[in-house]
Amino acid sequence: xxxxxxxxxxxxxxxxxxxxxxxxxxxxxxxxxxxxxxxxxxxxxxxxxxxxxxxxxxxxxxxxxxxxxxxxxxxxxxxxxxxxxxxxxxxxxxxxxxxxxxxxxxxxxxxxxxxxxxxxxxxxxxxxxxxxxxxxxxxxxxxxxxxxxxxxxxxxxxxxxxxxxxxxxxxxxxxxxxxxxxxxxxxxxxxxxxxxxxxxxxxxxxxxxxxxxxxxxxx
Numbered sequence: 001x002x003x004x005x006x007x008x009x010x011x012x013x014x015x016x017x018x019x020x021x022x023x024x025x026x027x028x029x030x031x032x033x034x035x036x037x038x039x040x041x042x043x044x045x046x047x048x049x050x051x052x053x054x055x056x057x058x059x060x061x062x063x064x065x066x067x068x069x070x071x072x073x074x075x076x077x078x079x080x081x082x083x084x085x086x087x088x089x090x091x092x093x094x095x096x097x098x099x100x101x102x103x104x105x106x107x108x109x110x111x112x113x114x115x116x117x118x119x120x121x122x123x124x125x126x127x128x129x130x131x132x133x134x135x136x137x138x139x140x141x142x143x144x145x146x147x148x149x150x151x152x153x154x155x156x157x158x159x160x161x162x163x164x165x166x167x168x169x170x171x172x173x174x175x176x177x178x179x180x181x182x183x184x185x186x187x188x189x190x191x192x193x194x195x196x197x198x199x200x201x202x203x204x205x206x207x208x209x210x211x212x213x214x215x216x217x218x219x
Contacts, residue, residue, distance in 0.1 A: 006193075013184070014030050014187070017045075025052070027046065045102065047101070050098065058090065059108075063085075065104070066085075067103055074094060079119075082121060084140075085118065089114075113143075148208075152174070163191050163196070165193055166215065167191045170187070170207065173204075173205060174204050176201065176205055193215050
């Protein structure tokens with residue numbers, strides 16, 4: 001198991017973490033949180049070499065994807081950088097990448113009853129005004145769980161706050177900072193239920209963020 005105690009904070013700089021082989025030729029990963037080697041809860045950075053493909057398979061616990069680089073494909077379409085996908089529990093596909101791609105992937109983490117299939121091109125989707133100078137792009141909400149992209153202008157400072165239900169962040173660009181550390185692009189961090197911080201930025205920064213899914217330290 002890796003980073004499966006949701007009552008503890010976790011942080012990995014994925015830019016410096018080594019790629020690991022997977023059972024599928026041409027597919028590599030950087031594990032961030034993992035319940036078991038090849039099943040159950042998993043959060044990873046995944047890389048497809050050009051031409052890599054999977055046989056058709058099911059996702060009994062759902063699959064959440066953000067395309068970071070390249071083009072990810074399956075029988076339903078092609079998804080370029082910035083594509084946000086949710087494949088609900090019980091869905092299946094045969095994914096591949098003609099040119100290669102890098103993905104942020106979360107498996108087997110859907111709440112019971114969350115059956116929405118989501119396809120959002122975050123490159124063209126609209127930003128909405130958020131608190132202070134922030135801009136927000138909502139991606140998905142179900143009960144207490146909320147997923148969004150958040151754009152921070154240079155020099156923005158957020159009010160000190162606690163995370164009811166926890167918070168998970170992947171830094172897409174810039175540098176996210178709080179009193180606990182500095183997190184450049186490629187950083188993944190998870191803060192437990194009722195943790196607190198006072199985040200800020202020095203340069204424009206974009207993060208993927210999920211809140212509410214770690215309530216009482218259990219996902």
